[in-house]
Amino acid sequence: MPKKETMKQIEQNLIDDFALLENWEEKYEYLIEMGQDLPRMDSALKTDDRLVKGCQSSVWFDIHCEDGSLVFSADSDSLIVKGLVAVLNEILNGQPAEDVLQADMSIFETLGLWRHISSQRSNGLTAMMGHIKQAAADCLKGQPEE
Amino acid sequence: MPKKETMKQIEQNLIDDFALLENWEEKYEYLIEMGQDLPRMDSALKTDDRLVKGCQSSVWFDIHCEDGSLVFSADSDSLIVKGLVAVLNEILNGQPAEDVLQADMSIFETLGLWRHISSQRSNGLTAMMGHIKQAAADCLKGQPEE
Amino acid sequence: MSKDILSARADFPILTQTVNDLPLVYLDNAATTQKPQSVIDAISHYYSTTNANIHRGNHTLAVQATQAYEGVRKKVASYLNASSPDQIIFTRGTTESVNLVAYSFGQAFVKEGDEIIVSQLEHHSNYVPWELMCQRQGATFRVIPFDENGELNLQDFRELLTDKTRLVAINHVSNSLGTVNPIEEIVRIAHSANVPVLVDGAQAVQHLPHDVQALDADFYAFSGHKMYAPMGVGVLYGKKEWLEKMPPFQSGGEMIDEVTPTRVTFNVLPYKFEAGTPNVADVIGLGAAIDYINQFDFAQLQAYEEDLLTYGLDLLKAIPGLKIYGNPKHRSAILPFNVEGIQHYDLGILLDAKGIAVRTGQHCTQPIMDALQIPGTVRASLALYNTREDLDALAHGIQRVIRLIKR
Amino acid sequence: MSKDILSARADFPILTQTVNDLPLVYLDNAATTQKPQSVIDAISHYYSTTNANIHRGNHTLAVQATQAYEGVRKKVASYLNASSPDQIIFTRGTTESVNLVAYSFGQAFVKEGDEIIVSQLEHHSNYVPWELMCQRQGATFRVIPFDENGELNLQDFRELLTDKTRLVAINHVSNSLGTVNPIEEIVRIAHSANVPVLVDGAQAVQHLPHDVQALDADFYAFSGHKMYAPMGVGVLYGKKEWLEKMPPFQSGGEMIDEVTPTRVTFNVLPYKFEAGTPNVADVIGLGAAIDYINQFDFAQLQAYEEDLLTYGLDLLKAIPGLKIYGNPKHRSAILPFNVEGIQHYDLGILLDAKGIAVRTGQHCTQPIMDALQIPGTVRASLALYNTREDLDALAHGIQRVIRLIKR
Ligand SMILES: Cc1ncc(COP(=O)(O)O)c(C=O)c1O
């Protein structure tokens, strides 16, 4: 499912959506809703080798490389982490691997979700991002640039 | 050489003398003079077993018990420590062992020499005082009270 | 006249902060407590007027700083009712206090085939150092399990205690469940087998009576930062008979007596165990924290905190779907719970969105979580400045999160 | 525009103190430096607004405190030009940094018959930990002697270096003589024999250029409190290839990954080496100290301090009967001396009576004093806030003491 919109456009849409939310509570409500709207992950895929161990929650990622783009499904036992996964899903799912490699996490700061970007590497969001970028790099290696 | 004056009287004399001194410099000058007036210690007595190791200077103590009183001679390689020894000499030399055991070091505080009373036990004045008190206790043990 | 406990709150400047534009409700005190202005001022004042390296310096600042530092050692000795200040060793915190004993006692007294006993209720800091020491020395690591109430079974303990046991290490209060262990009895049982006991007092020294002589503990460890003092300072108390026989842990600086290329001798207690430049400023901060606590009537303070805990437990129990962990006869200052259908992490984040600071996760007690077969809990924990209003806010916050998530 | 060095003095509140009613002349900077207001304020501000236990906490204060703490790690990495913040381990000070390596590296890489090399110019904190580690591991302790100028003889070093050498531990600047060792060359020589080098930068990091990559040091240790930062915080830098292979030193808290009664796994670098609750406030103070130093042009600062040293040495040399120790080609910030016929202790006390703070004694370097066959020295040592007036006061003070004693 390669996307039409660029990552920048999607990010701007998210920023606009979040800007409408009045306070933290609404922000988290919205994030949780985003998570609940995330396409369901086949529970057979929730195996240990797909587990990205976070500090306080578990996230499963199933990532494929399709025609140089990254395609993934994911789930978490935490509704908030699932919301963060949904944000990643919006922006990165279906994007060309080289764009994914360039992605940074500043969008989470802009959305007011800075707290989830911790500098301890084993932490949730940073760990997920590392996982996705690894897959993007593998994808690129399998598909040498022309 | 048992003394006529009580420890309290001697201490008061010292306090009166020091009160006349205007500043720190004069205080140390006076202390150094007191040290220089200290009866000379026979250098044959400056043996390792008479050495009270201080932090930054050496003090030799030769202590005897005479008729229940403590009699000592002492010397140091530091002029200031020698001055402190002279203060101890004024107050404690020739005093009954039981009085020596009661002595505390507050006089040094009153004289403005508080800095030499450190709570690290291996330090100069505290070490000297410990040495003298040990001798006083030994003296009393040798001379059981009636 | 002792100080009124309800006046405490105003002494802690951070408690007037807002979080997400809401007033801060700080209920993460078992992780670290906040500091009264007097402690903060003691540090500033030290650096602005007295700062010097201590003990070996003879200039005025050095002597004043030494006296201030050693004065706190006496203050701590008297707070713990230790028989001498020489038994008080300043460390960075409970973790370092335990590691010091694990390395030093281990090196001197633990050999292959020996055994060390800890409990399943321990914080990792009083668990892993013993586990690793056992690995280094070839000793066996034994663990007293806890029961369904979150209490240690003393019969299990008696059975684990053998003539190979070299040391028992146990906390007074569990940081995860709040269980107050029958520590006097544990010490008695261990001593009847001639085994010394290290008590981890990290969660006890600020809430419960603290008398190391009455307790007859061989070692007692705690952290300043959990008792209103600065970070970076903790204490190890030890009986002299042990401390004197134990080799130094870290070396260098203060703790040396004489050095040649072939021989080193060490300073007397407590300096033997204090290597390097001490953290004078934070030790002075610890002194200010003890002064702060001593303004209160300690029995009254304890009663206040117990009342607060009961109040909080009752409030939480009334929330449908909320489960409180452990049901010990005596619990101190800790409220550990989960809400059915809500992940502990989510609950923590959403409470924070309402200005309420609690901790979530394993609380450095994986053995407890493994035994309970849960990934973690939410933990609210109390300090003397907390009020019923804080607990009302917590209960109200939880209910709003439930509504939000269960819609 | 970089900050004017002569404006520094006003930033340090303690320098306005009087001692014995005379203005304080603080020349004991090698023992510990004073703190600028910005460092003192950073600590107060932290405790008044941000204080929390870090890393595992998810509430706002915990996240903010974590970010501030980790921000300083980056700042230190950049100050040292380390290639990654993961190579920066926060310790209590140089002594703990050295002990960490002595325990951990020793356990992993030093066995019976191996050799460790230090120099005779070391502070006890970079001497005794290696001596004791050699005793524990059955290794041999080797010492590079210094010559009549107070310099290390590199030929002696080359001869001591064998295929049994496992590590060389050496300071960049001697705290006792001020000798600047040819540390780049020492590292090169050691590396040509595949031996790693620990550099004790306690007296260098605040005065000399500090680039661990250019230096190619395997380990670099220093204390915050000697570089205008608070007490209670220091740094160990290490190359990843070593840090990753080394076992933890202290255990508990932060540094754990998973724990069961039979197995422990550890967190990634740098957390693996940071056990227990970190000293967040003082780490933040260290960050403020680095910011403070970075306001100056470092080359200018170095030139200023060198000029000051030369000025002081010239003044002292002009005093009859005064002997300066060491005559190294390159000396940093330290003036070590004695006056004929005056005991070092007496001179120190009498200078203090005039408000001048210097240190006297062995300066934790007994091997140096033994080699010089003296009981101790008087040491004046410089920091960026010292001025020519301070050194004038020192020289004048010494002359008055001489007059008083030699009457
Ligand atoms: C019971 C207990 N032991 C040990 C520790 C470790 O204390 P610190 O991290 O201050 O060294 C803690 C706190 O984290 C604790 O609660």
Ligand SMILES: Cc1ncc(COP(=O)(O)O)c(C=O)c1O
């Ligand atoms: C060269 C050197 N190494 C090590 C140390 C020990 O530093 P600290 O006492 O801060 O651990 C010092 C200072 O005392 C020093 O000057």
